[in-house]
Amino acid sequence: MKLDRRGFLAAGAAAALLRPGVAQAVSPLNLGADAADRGIVFGSAFDREIFDDTAYAALLRAQCRIGSLENSLKFDWLKPTGNVADFSASDRLVDFAVESGIRPRGTALIWNDWLPDWLKWTTVLERRSIMEKHIDEVVGRYAGRVQSWDVVNEPFFPPHGIDGGYRKGLWLDAMGPDYIIHAFKRAAAADPKAQLVLNEAFCEQDDELGKSIRPLLLNEVKRLQDAGVKLDAIGFEAHLRPELPYDDQAFVAYVAEIAALGVDVMITELDVNDSHMPDDEAERDAQVAARVHDFLGAVLQVPRVTTVITWHLSDRYSWYRGADWYADQVRAGGGTPGRPVRSHLYDDQLQPKAAAFAARDALKASGPH
Ligand code: G3I
Helix, strand or coil, rough: CCHHHHHHHHHHHHHCCCCCCCCCCCCCCHHHHHHCCCCCEEEECCCHHCCHHHHHHHHHHHHEEEEEEECCCCCHHHHHCCCCCCHHHHHHHHHHHHHHEEEEECCCCEEECCCCCCCCCCCHHHHHHHHHHHHHHHHHHHCCCCCEEEEECEHHHHHHCCCHHCCHHHHHHHCCCCCCCCHHHHHHEEEEEEEEEEEEECCCCHHHHHHHHHHHHHHHHHHHHHCCCCCEEEECCCCCCCCCCCCCCHHHHHHHHHHCCCCCCEEEEEECCCCCCCHHHHHHHHHHHHHHHHHHHHHHHCCEEEEEEECCCCCHCCCCHHHHHHHHHHHHHHCCCCCCCCCCCEEECCCCCCHHHHHHHHHCCCCCC
């Protein structure tokens, strides 16, 4: 069921009543509980902002049952200058999650993007042992506490022009596509009970990029399974860009095809890029809410979609904020660069927007998972 713009404007108005100083006309949300009622785990990305922003920490505690460390468990954040990890921030963040009843998850153990300069100067022979050491020490350190890992992030990017459509990078250079198999087997050995996830971007899109990655990822699931890999789930990031082509039902059919291979499916980084929407915030909020509702309403038709994680809960910590490429997108969309981001469920003041109610409605309308 698609809610029309009027429906979302009404929801937006209801959300506005939650602003400080205005009587709360609607009950507070509990997205984690609403999701759990349908067998779905709901959460969000978070990171070091919670050390000082106690209000945001409280919002995460109130709404989330799972939480991805946005950056602090990434290779370049743990080992920025050399092959020795600094776990000081990640330890605090994992402690926060566990103490808050939020299942912490790590992203990304191995990723061919965003790698520190020092790794570029290592030989391809050294990198296999560097990968093994990394996985052993990071997964091993948090065994039993970090219950889910994006073991390999974004394995495919056909525009790189590499055989098989793989994303180019230092790990691929060192081991070929089998870096993926090796990473998963190493992670399973380091924590046999952890959920091991292969996480991918763009597949939600019905454009050339999204349609080119889907078959590659489907075949990779089969390849990993044939290699005896413990692959528990596929993560679809869902950084939605409404100005691009989407066919949600075609994506749902693809998700069902992936699930039919015997893996769970996770929505791992949900947000709605509002760059090509009008400057008017009420209009943007309505459009973001409509997209959240339609996308979740579609994808939650698949029973094996077990998890929905937003890429931050609030505009306050959006990865779009201050990004030059996002300002360029806003300009290209006819908007005013520098305008506040409105891409997430909660606003800068940590108040729920129409998108938060849209997510709640989609979760509550979902069948059992
Ligand atoms: O703010 C500092 C700046 O002061 C410094 O000069 C600069 C030097 O590199 O770094 C800046 O921090 C960067 C931060 O983004 C700014 O927001 C970090 O280096 C950079 O690592 C970080 O990028 C993160 C990106 O992944 C790469 O790890 C984003 O926070 C994070 O939201 C983004 O998340 C990714 C997922 O992991 C995978 N899927 C796509 C998603 C969005 O790109």
